[in-house]
Amino acid sequence: MIDKLLDPNNILFWFLIISIIAIAIAIISRPFSTYIKFVYPNAKFEAIGNPYIQAKELDNLTESKNLTSFKEILNSSKDYNILGEKTENIQQSLDENFVKTIKMMKEDSSKKMNYFFDIYLQKSDISLIKSIIISKIQNQEVDEKILDEVVNDKNKTIINKLYNSDKKEIPVILKKFGFNENIIKITKMEKPDLLQLDKELNKSFINELKNIKVPYKCNQGKQRFVKILTDINNVKNVLRAKELNYEKSIFQHLFISEGLEIPLWKFKDLAESDSVSQIINNLEGTSYYEPLKNVIEDYNKERSVQVLEIALDNYYLKCIRDISNQNYTNIGPTIRYLVSKEFEIRNLKIITKGISEELNKEYIKKYLVMEDIL
Numbered sequence: 001m002i003d004k005l006l007d008p009n010n011i012l013f014w015f016l017i018i019s020i021i022a023i024a025i026a027i028i029s030r031p032f033s034t035y036i037k038f039v040y041p042n043a044k045f046e047a048i049g050n051p052y053i054q055a056k057e058l059d060n061l062t063e064s065k066n067l068t069s070f071k072e073i074l075n076s077s078k079d080y081n082i083l084g085e086k087t088e089n090i091q092q093s094l095d096e097n098f099v100k101t102i103k104m105m106k107e108d109s110s111k112k113m114n115y116f117f118d119i120y121l122q123k124s125d126i127s128l129i130k131s132i133i134i135s136k137i138q139n140q141e142v143d144e145k146i147l148d149e150v151v152n153d154k155n156k157t158i159i160n161k162l163y164n165s166d167k168k169e170i171p172v173i174l175k176k177f178g179f180n181e182n183i184i185k186i187t188k189m190e191k192p193d194l195l196q197l198d199k200e201l202n203k204s205f206i207n208e209l210k211n212i213k214v215p216y217k218c219n220q221g222k223q224r225f226v227k228i229l230t231d232i233n234n235v236k237n238v239l240r241a242k243e244l245n246y247e248k249s250i251f252q253h254l255f256i257s258e259g260l261e262i263p264l265w266k267f268k269d270l271a272e273s274d275s276v277s278q279i280i281n282n283l284e285g286t287s288y289y290e291p292l293k294n295v296i297e298d299y300n301k302e303r304s305v306q307v308l309e310i311a312l313d314n315y316y317l318k319c320i321r322d323i324s325n326q327n328y329t330n331i332g333p334t335i336r337y338l339v340s341k342e343f344e345i346r347n348l349k350i351i352t353k354g355i356s357e358e359l360n361k362e363y364i365k366k367y368l369v370m371e372d373i374l
Contacts, residue, residue: 054370217330248271
């Protein structure tokens with residue numbers, strides 16, 4: 001039998017050769033086909049860029065004398081056409097720009113990336129859902145304008161029902177639309193834990209990102225991105241809980257899942273810390289230690305965990321840049337442009353608010369997240 005297979009005069013020999021060549025071509029061409037899918041979108045995203053996470057560009061914007069001047073500078077860039085005269089209208093226009101960006105990215109990218117972008121579109125609606133739930137829980141009035149900000153049609157139904165409900169109906173509505181049981185349980189509490197609610201909604205978003213399929217050779221970059229995001233959220237949760245004087249027994253419920261550098265045992269170690277400073281010391285040996293250590297004096301002056309959160313976000317952007325460089329031929333630049341755009345919008349909304357309230361430029365800059373700050 002083997003002799004026949006190795007006999008050039010036998011048709012089976014040539015069938016075997018052709019099969020081997022076909023398999024080899026398939027193996028070699030698969031990574032190349034992934035690369036081809038990302039050539040155009042990545043080139044486009046890099047050409048547009050993300051100027052408003054860079055110190056120099058943000059400096060220029062914070063010097064705007066008024067909102068009209070701010071809009072003129074912003075609208076002269078490649079990716080913005082911001083409308084509105086009042087602060088809230090400009091901020092809404094910025095949010096709409098982010099949604100349009102995700103839809104543009106989805107349209108320009110491989111169909112195998114569709115669900116990835118859908119998850120990110122969902123994130124915008126989750127923020128609205130959280131806002132309504134918190135307002136209802138605290139017996140506050142919900143702004144009707146929130147109904148116009150919904151991206152997904154399914155979420156429009158959920159948000160409409162939540163908007164027209166009272167506090168007691170919230171768990172029933174959430175259950176009907178398949179929300180996590182832990183989220184439902186929190187909304188049933190007499191005094192719901194808002195930090196726990198925030199954690200569960202973030203966990204839901206992170207888990208969906210973790211489980212989605214992406215094109216061949218892209219999973220490694222995507223998983224690193226998700227694991228760093230998980231770590232950042234875990235560290236933020238424990239810092240906020242410490243600032244709010246949570247009982248140590250509650251801390252373990254704020255753990256999302258294991259990320260890149262913060263396994264469960266490390267999180268428990270952080271939770272046992274007696275102060276914010278000790279939490280930072282207990283992060284020694286991780287890459288999150290240095291960024292937080294560098295701003296500990298600022299934290300001690302202001303006594304606000306927001307100083308630490310901004311330092312973590314600055315570091316997060318640096319990590320995203322590294323992921324982009326490490327996965328340059330596939331998903332890396334896509335992730336970088338998307339995450340950077342998200343922080344750009346956040347920065348621009350902060351600047352809008354600061355200019356309208358005539359705040360000092362240096363005061364505004366304290367709240368901005370920048371990729372090149374570290």
